[in-house]
Amino acid sequence: TISPMGVKQQGILINNMFPGPEIRAVTNDNLIINVFNELDEPFLISWAGIQNRKNSFQDGVYGTTCPIPPGKNYTYALQMKDQIGSFYYFPSLGFHKAAGGFGAIRISSRPKIPVPFPPPADEYTVLIGDWYKTNHKDLRAKLDNGGKLPLPDGILINGRGSGATLNIQPGKTYRLRISNVGLQNSLNFRIQNHMMKLVEVEGTHTIQNVFSSLDVHVGQSYSVLITANQPAKDYYMVVSSRFTPKVLTTTGVLHYSNSATPVYGPIPAAPASVA
Template sequence: MDLRRLVVAAVVLSEAGILHPAIVGGEDHHVFLDWEVSYAVRSPLGVAKRVIAINGRLPGPLLNLTTNDVVHVNVVNTLDEPFLLTWNGLQLRRNSWNDGVAGTNCPIPPGENWTYVFQAKDEVGTFFYRPSLALHAAAGGHGPIRVNNRPVIDVPFPHPDGGEFDLLIQDWYNMDATQMQERLDGGRALPPPDGVLINGLGPYEAELTFEAGRTYRLRVSNVGTRTSLAFRVQGHKLLLVEAEGAYTQQKHYASLDVHPGQSLSVLVAADQPPKAYHMVVSSLFAGPELYGVGTVRYAGSSDQMPSGNPLLDDRSSHNTYNRSMEQAKSIRMNLTSGAARPNPQGSFHYGQINITRTLLLRNDESEIGGRRRCTVNSVAFANTGTPLKLADYFRVAGVFTVVSGWPETRNPTLSTMAIDASYKDFVQIVFENRLPSLQTWHLDGSSFFVAGMGWGKWSQDARSTYNMVDAMYRSTVQVYPKSWTAVLVYLDNEGMWNLRSQDLERRYLGQEVYLRVSQGNSEVPDPRDEMPMRPCLPMLSCVEKLKVLKAGTS
């Protein structure tokens, strides 16, 4: 490690104890990791492609945590372009400085490093990390995250005595990510993907081994570019137990939909005759239908390949939006169990809290300045290259505009705006999808209650159909074509938080917004509510540019 990196490491470690006492308690466990981001070449579908690997691996290493662990991930960027990682689903309590998106973090320049420091505060569940700049996520750079319960907290299902497996499923393009970006910059849409992968592997390369009579936990995340996927294991039932940190009412499914950006956990009992079985991931709502096929093999079985047709076995029902919405509505939160804490998840009676404001966000497509854009209320987000969080911190005018709401503009426009939100507001966000394709939306910094979804346009009358008792609490939700989805979120995490489409094409073309959650009564947030900025060499160079910008506008 060179002197420059040693200086950064020393700064980070000293700050962990000096600048951030709220994040570091004497009893908290610290996890220190070094990750090197580099290019590699992989050919999962037989076509060589330049990918982004972490420590030479795709998927990258497992980030295996326990509730309240303090994480120090030193990321060294050996790419020839700036890079950022974001932690999909982790709430990063009071710490949006480490969110890893362009609105909060300065990119890590080539040859530099940045140490993410955050705590898995009061969290459990299944999540993943991925790149957040440009179309890097289409090239890889992702990996699984587990946040395990502390031993003193009961889990509402028997311990999986066979073990746990992380399964990252995704659509895959043989096209290089830079070519994909050039295509979008030229006004052309992306073509359909070329295939479906399981843990970065092509057909029949992913394998799991079961021992008869044991139970396994499969943690499944859709880390793909844009495609909803159905997951199933031939001849076995999937017992859904958790989704993005919330325990579910336990129900068996033959197949489960996992939309872009979503994560879930299922228990699978190895209770079938000991042989080999298909593990199938199939695309939804898009043609031609694509399949990723792996193998579940029972220990001691002589079978080399599963029998039957993997493209037909175990199809629970037709591939329709109606069927998918019904499945989504059947997934409910387990109100009787705790999650990261011993008190039941249902003790937060969200249905009895008054909604302080409603944000109606309509997504669409428009042509702006002669180029195809994806919009929210007719506004496509413009990334200025300056983190909104830093501009806000240093009070630099002209970088972005703060708006109290997000009214729909008369003419489609390109703009950099953030929605002003009050700390501890209870907000209703309604996503209205005007397009003929499914959308998914993700909120950093908070999870939300998925209160309702339905066809057509949303109206106030739709509230009578909401689930105000046991709606799922998650960070990523789907919005079906020509339909709406309503979520309720308690904004108790101060900071600048990204609300984005999980379709990489749509996000790149402008479908994202930021929520500026603050108390509004102080220029300097209380460290108990939001941690101060943590200097680091990439961050400091970005700050110097901001100071020059501020001097020029004063």
């Protein structure tokens, strides 16, 4: 069981982890990943954004890949051919994604291949997504019977309903790899008193515009650079729902290494418009 929002519920763990372990690769790597299905129903993992050229049967969706029966395993052979960037994996059958089973994929550039920004001091994965306390089988039954999903119970940051923390050192620049691994809602990500420079979207380096907040739609992945150029204290890291009748919000902490002051003050407001 897992308790991301303080209520015990059935979760799907990968290698006993929620979220699952981050997969790190380099351009042109071949990855061999053996997935054992210990659930009581068929299971598949899909690799969002991984191209799998001439290899679509490895994509992990019903119709191109046969489901893995309970108690059995399947070995994926994935190609990172000519790819870089931020992606994630997730379970693609039976609404399993509502119980977890997701994790980040990071593909780094090969050595000596130019990257259009200086190397950051460190990189952090930030998995955000809406979340239900309801068992995924009950949610699935509701949809199968023609119903629709209610408003989620909350939002998770790296599998936590609150308290997710990123540790940084003053004066240094960091890369955040942000993915919306949720079920249905677009989310807005922002950090109190810090601007974000967008440098990559799902494997493509971008024009480097600077934003105070960023909308991340379901399935999207972005890389941004932030610089620790503010007074030494802790700052809110905020994720809120977009285009919902009731705005859901959760917070984490951006912690300066020399901070002696906890987060305080009003939470940064979400954008008031669609633009």
